[in-house]
Amino acid sequence: MLPLVMMALAVAGGVVVLEYGSHRALERIPSVATEEFPEIDRELLGKFSSFDPELGWVPQPNREKQKDTGDHLPGEEVRTTVTYSTDEYASRVCPAKERAESADVTVSTYGDSYCFCREVDDDETFQNYLAKDLDTHVANYGGGNYGLDQALMRLKRTYPEDPTDHVFMVVTASSIARILSVWKHYQEFGNILAVKPRYVLEDGELERVESPVDEKDELLDLESKADFLRTYDFHYEHWFTPHFATRPYTADFLEKNEHLRYAGYTAGKELERRMGRSIPGIDFDQAQTRSALRLEQPRVRYHERLFETHEPLFDALIQEFVDYADEQDFEPVFVMVQQLRYAKYESEHGPIYGDLIDRLDDRYDDLTTVDMARHLSPDDGDVESLYVERGEGGHYSPETNAAIADVLADVIEARAVAR
DSSP states (O other), X not given: OHHHHHHHHHHHHHHHHHHHHHHHHHHXXXXXXXXXXXXXOHHHHHTOTTEETTTEEOOOSSOEEEEEOOOSOTTSOOOOEEEEEBOTTSOBOOTTOOOXXXXXOOEEEEESHHHHTTTSOGGGSHHHHHHHHHTSOXXXXXXXXXXXXXXXXXXXHHTTTSOOSEEEEEEETTHHHHTTOSBGGGTSTTOTTOBOOEEEEETTEEEEEOOSOSSGGGGGGGGGGHHHHHHHOTHIIIIIGGGBOOSSXXXXXXXXXXXXXXXXXXXXXXXXXXXXXXXXXXXHHHHHHHHHHHXXXXXXXXXXXXXXXXXXXXXHHHHHHHHHHHHHTOEEEEEEEOOHHHHHHHHHHOOTTTTHHHHHHHHOSSOEEEEGGGTOOOTTOOGGGXXXXXXXXXXXXXXXXXXXXXXXXXXXXXHHHHO
């Protein structure tokens, strides 16, 4: 009898250990949600310096931040940092050219982190290269994790203070998901500070739904706003709930082989960190990044479906951009750029946004469109070569930003000829 009891206790103990380990592993896998309302403490809140009650968050003026690119192995000295600087307008600094009221051509850019040009220095942004090409200042009002909606809101708030002849709206295809979001955690698990306004369509007209958070301290108790967040964030029902891990966690963890691979690479990185040196034979950082990209593929397909189901909202936002350009008398340009996860998928399946660019060209005579994927396709098909090699991953390299600047300079030259 005793051996049976001991065996049962051993099995039970093993199950508990496996369940605990599975839960801990799932917490670190980016494609799995393990909590609806993770704790936000005051220390974390204090680091959220970009909070903005109107836009959710926005780069602040006159700031300089240095970011470790990750371009080093564990135990090595940090070799490379990038510098993000903003001016008095909260535009990213353009070292090539200062603002000048007498400039023949003035240019501003709005959009997401690809517009901001994360992971490269101030003098390696496409805006800085474009400023050199045009011999004029180019303002950079990109915002990390912005969708077309927030970029449009920032344009309307900022443009009266910094009017320009040309405005480039630069976003990735993930905008289709971002314009349906109120709390980013419901689609980007763990992004718990990002609460934002959004637009909805009411009888074919855009209506703005304000952010439910007016003061930063309100983020400490988001659960009290659960009904609002679940109602207005499309992803709560369609993405968060289907990817929410529940007991038994072991079943969710073992459901996909990629979970095991990601957990293994993460453990390898942690071991290297503890040892203070790299383990020969495998680049765990690169392996983890590629595993994460594979885990992201369902999200890419999800976004592809959103372009089919929510085309009217996206189109209405473009219409608002064109109407505002007409009202303020500037030349509007819409630029679609690619995150790495889309570039790899689209190289095999075609653009997830379908015929969006062609449709916009047919609809708007006054809107110039640029599908950057058509200009940046490497001859050898190696789309990864367009992006930074290490760090956060997925943003364009300085060389690619220079190529983007050439494309946009041609757009401005063509518009000048057309006028």
